[in-house]
Amino acid sequence: MVSIKNLHKEFGSQTVLDGLDLDIDQKGIIAVLGPNGSGKTTLIKSVLGMVVPQKGDIVVNGQAVKNNWKYRREIDYLPQIANFPGNLSVKELIGMIKDLRGRKPQDEGLIEFFKLQPFLDKKLNKLSGGTKQKVNLVLTFMFDSPLIILDEPTSGLDPISLIRLKELIQREKEKGKTILITSHIMSFVEEISDRIVFLLEGKIYFNGSISELKTKTGQEDFEHAIATILKDNNA
Numbered sequence: 519m520v521s522i523k524n525l526h527k528e529f530g531s532q533t534v535l536d537g538l539d540l541d542i543d544q545k546g547i548i549a550v551l552g553p554n555g556s557g558k559t560t561l562i563k564s565v566l567g568m569v570v571p572q573k574g575d576i577v578v579n580g581q582a583v584k585n586n587w588k589y590r591r592e593i594d595y596l597p598q599i600a601n602f603p604g605n606l607s608v609k610e611l612i613g614m615i616k617d618l619r620g621r622k623p624q625d626e627g628l629i630e631f632f633k634l635q636p637f638l639d640k641k642l643n644k645l646s647g648g649t650k651q652k653v654n655l656v657l658t659f660m661f662d663s664p665l666i667i668l669d670e671p672t673s674g675l676d677p678i679s680l681i682r683l684k685e686l687i688q689r690e691k692e693k694g695k696t697i698l699i700t701s702h703i704m705s706f707v708e709e710i711s712d713r714i715v716f717l718l719e720g721k722i723y724f725n726g727s728i729s730e731l732k733t734k735t736g737q738e739d740f741e742h743a744i745a746t747i748l749k750d751n752n753a
């Protein structure tokens with residue numbers, strides 16, 4: 519599904535990705551973790567073609583990413599920070615994205631699922647952070663693509679909305695999709711992930727299940743296992 523070989527990305531003199539290799543060939547939920555600034559978003563954006571690496575190859579669903587855009591039709595992406603045009607209403611924005619994507623959307627079920635009906639005629643710059651995130655989630659999930667990439671999806675969500683998000687992600691997993699997630703909320707990651715990919719110093723430091731991570735670090739609980747990696751590496 520996603521194959522990354524020898525990926526290098528530098529911003530000026532700063533090396534962010536340093537010969538990173540990663541294969542994601544399974545269905546299910548994969549959490550991409552790592553300390554702040556470790557390159558999670560840079561990695562995701564490289565897969566999406568939004569960041570151009572200095573070196574390396576990325577193949578998504580059998581298509582090379584370089585100088586290509588068609589493969590993106592099969593990816594749904596939730597950005598960490600959504601810069602919505604503030605003067606549009608929620609309804610107008612959803613309509614605009616539907617027109618741009620040109621695929622049959624499932625927006626109505628998702629609007630109902632996140633209880634967004636009262637906000638449809640409101641301008642985006644008048645919405646709270648959590649409500650904006652729900653709009654962001656509707657836009658992401660409405661096209662039913664086989665690969666879903668979620669950058670900090672829990673951002674700003676209240677407990678009920680967080681439960682709904684987890685339900686939605688599980689539902690998508692049961693359809694046989696591959697879902698890549700970054701999050702700093704360890705309880706959320708532990709609850710939903712099938713596999714953990716941990717980034718450190720521009721490379722993959724760990725790639726495996728939560729129980730393998732606990733064994734590797736000698737810790738019984740997930741949060742402490744992550745903390746142990748960070749402490750051992752002065753991250």
Ligand SMILES: Nc1ncnc2c1ncn2[C@@H]1O[C@H](COP(=O)(O)OP(=O)(O)OP(=O)(O)O)[C@@H](O)[C@H]1O
Nearest residue numbers: 529530532534552553554555556557558559560561
């Ligand atoms: N466009 C850019 N120009 C310059 N530096 C950048 C750019 N994008 C990212 N960086 C730098 O690359 C490093 C990795 O950033 P990135 O956003 O990928 O990290 P992250 O692991 O997603 O972090 P966080 O957990 O804080 O979201 C950071 O030091 C960041 O400042």
